[in-house]
Amino acid sequence: MTATPTVLIHRDQTLLARSAAARLVTRIVDVQAARGAASIVLTGGGVGTAVLAELAATGARDAIDWGRLDVWWGDERFLPTGDPERNETGAREALLDHVPLDPARLHPMPAADGPDGDDPEAAAERYATLLRAASQPEDHAPVPSFDVLMLGVGPDAHVASLFPEMPALYDERPVVAVRGAPKPPPTRISMTLPTIRAAREVWLIAAGESKAEAVRFGLSEAGPVQVPVAGARGRQRTLFLLDRGAAAKLPPGLERIGSP
Ligand SMILES: O=C(O)[C@H](O)[C@@H](O)[C@H](O)[C@H](O)COP(=O)(O)O
Secondary structure (H helix, E strand, O other), X not given: OOOOOEEEEEOOHHHHHHHHHHHHHHHHHHHHHHHOOEEEEEOOOHHHHHHHHHHHHOHHHHHOOHXXXXXXXXEEEOOOOOOOOOHHHHHHHHOHHHOXXXXXXXXXXXXXXXXXXXXXXXXXXXXXXXXXHHOOHHXXXXXXXXXXXXXXXXXXXXXXXXXXXOHHHHOOOOEXXXXXXXXXXXXXXXXXXXXXXXXXXXXXXXXXHHHHHHHHHHOOOOXXXXXXXXXXXOOOEXXXXXXXXXXXXXXXXXXXXXXX
């Protein structure tokens, strides 16, 4: 059963990113204490990368046992390794290159100059195979039950590279290639909604008024094909981490915990 979302509103984007980074430290430390290793899924985009930069900047990051953390990506822009537009490149610069991760536990999505060359379908399948290999019998799914899966939100209500009305939203494979994405670059690789929903916790992180409408519909009963945000829910917990701008059009009657 998926959880009813909890909404948290912060004053501005900086406080939102700091607070999400602090929450991430606590969550990873708690999971590592309970189960040994933890797993997170990263998102591309401005806020997602800002969270990683805040995590790199906080002394609390040393509380994490970086060698026992698996890092996955929810989506990737299908570009050559090291391209500045790749989500992996942004995440490395912001955090991953500055902490003692185990390289074997770092799972970037394949690049356009990777083992499958310029074939995003084969690259997506390769990533799905990696996820399948990492899933445990208790996950009851072909992918692991990620401890935290973070998602940015597009103004059109996309999450990862799942854009409204596009074929990826009907696809039941764990990872798919996306062609013709409205946000550049057009060719991408993305986890699908069933994979996102396998996560224990899903955190939707959004800042700015341009996201307010998408957040509003994402918290409604809208269908995920029209409003992918509405289909992104965690098995145990779903958090909408917002700044005031992104929270400007919330539907009435929602639980809200504001910070001054
Ligand atoms: O590769 C990407 O672009 C993404 O993963 C995408 O889903 C992103 O998270 C949102 O578009 C929000 O991006 P912003 O935070 O920059 O608005």
